[in-house]
Amino acid sequence: MKNLFFSALAAVILLASCQPTAPSFNLSGKLDGAADKVVVLSIYDKDGVNVKDTLTITEGVINYSTELSEPVFVMIGEAGTRNTLNFFAENVDYTLNGTLETIAEAEVTGGAVYNVYKSVSEADKEAREKNAELKKAYGEAGQAGDTTKQKAIYDEYQANQEAFEKVQAEVVEVNPASPAAAFIVFNMYRHRGIEEMKEGLAMLDASLATSTYYIALSEKIEKLEAVAVGQMAPDFTMNDTEGNPVSLSSFKGKYLLVDFWASWCGPCRRENPHVVELYTEFKDKGFDILGVSLDQKKDAWLKAIEDDKLTWSHVSDLKGWGNEAAKLYAVSGIPHTVLLDKEGKIIAKNLRGDELRAKVAELLN
Template identity: 60%
Template sequence: MNKIALGLLSILLLVSACNTKPVFTLKGKLTGETDKALLVGVVDKEGYHVVDTVTLKDGVVDYSTFLDQPLLMIVGLDGSRQHSVFFADNGAYTIEGDIQNLKDATLTGGQLFTDYEKVKKLDSEFSVLLQDLRMAYGEASQAGDEAKMKEIDETYDAAFEKNNSDKMSFVSANPSSPVAAYVVYDSYRHQPLEDIKVAMAELDQSIASSPYYQLINERAAKLETVAVGQVAPDFTLNDTEGNAFSLSSLKGKYVLVDFWASWCGPCRRENPNVVKLYAEFKDKGFDILGVSLDEKEDAWLKAIEDDQLAWNHVSDLKGWKNEAAQLYAVSSIPHTVLLDPEGKIIAKNLRGEELRTKIAELLN
């Protein structure tokens, strides 16, 4: 081979080496029913979804893929709750264990893997305590021991706060880690706007491309549009007769937009309070619009009748994908939004006596 050919070959090999990207690899061996295939799922901006299937040969795991971003990964059998959850980036990972008990499989990985294991340990400890507290609360409830029940509630609150504080300490110590972005997203996506802002302030802008940073940032932006002081976004859904009904048609009154569902226990328990409230103030410039997150029309209509909810009701029967609920960033129910006669949001998530006091203050 002449010198020119050798030179060209050297250049090609160098270019090839430079263009080679590191990939995520998962290697190891699993015991048990190894004729089954593993599902590889990730949590990203689309939520959880399966991205690949790994066919085992004599229990040997040999899988690789390229990850655009570090992601939370879930590996398990279809339909099984026994799965391995870990933080993955491009690099070498190993797995060993029983395919029927992947929750306890032994895994190794890089720095992000190790960081997430610290967070998992905090949640695991909290989960064990929570199980104990639930059992103790059930026993106290059966015995009618209200003092003990109150003590357990206080213990839970303290444990929850400590768990959250410990995780935020991790975020503060690792502000540039994608794991920190996931912790903020996972811990605060159902929290009030101000709490989200405080948590996000701990994150470094260098991870703004992380899907978890983007998700929590989008959540904050959506909550901004329905914050107290904003004009309530209008929406139109079908009422119980199948006719289009718009929120804006109630302008001129104080309006409680009540997001609920027939299957929601806390909602149904709150309904008697709302019935009394409506009876007391309906002739004084107060109205209610019930927005149901039901999927079954029969169950929705029966609950309205059974609970004697005599105000306007709407639903698109899409469950959690209800268009109004999406518009108002509803992540749990019951969820209430109180509007003034001009359609401006003046309060959120008032219930029981607190709600009645507010309405009485406005109308008496």
């Protein structure tokens, strides 16, 4: 009976040892200069960059493993810094060799998905270096008052950007079913118009429909279509500067400018004097403004309102780019304006300066 028990136990152990293990992302190699440093692995997905894990590095030796739910774009570097090594990861073996101080230049080997994205990564590095040179030259030409040279430098900058986009498009064309292609398309098209986003998705193989990046771009298209010109503005409620709830729908009966901005946004602050003039001119003619701040610090938000003399209604949930109204309206950059008619229908978007004044004057005069 005893022998029978041990035979059965041995069979169970043998069976368990024969079961295939789940594939994982395994990272090994050497990273000098990481002693006493917190090195993190972050993932860039539809919710932005989020820290996934902390890497344990002993005497410079990396021995890390995790299971990724799908191939994703990862960033490795010292916590709290922008000095990172960026690449595409999947559940296979990777190696990394370099120093923490210059981790962006570290040598990496990986799987098929890594290799698909590698050419884009190299082209991105070249484009950034070239753009840095052009930016410096543009500033020098400006100091010298040479507007002709500035125009030539700007044209060269545009050509450099177009060349980089061409590289990305070619990689997607050759590898339409690669998860890396979904990320490339997401990165290229996420700040563009609805039709261009749809064209980007059409470049990808149908097998990528479950990819995080394909889904993210699809969801953004849906959100943008819901807040397109001609649609009724989705209602939202958010607290004002005194903590009182204010609803967008409470402004019905007036033409309303919904102004997404923040105290830390230079272009927003430069635009504010024009918005003040607009409000002063039309506030008694059936026009109002609702400022929606993407601030995180209440004191900075309130000070900017006071300093810029913004006397209309203001709301914020102090979540920064996580602002719920900004997400509802698919805001990807500020300043961002949405103009509503008296019934709450969207009649114009992203008007500023003279163009905005002309539109409001047309409606109210």
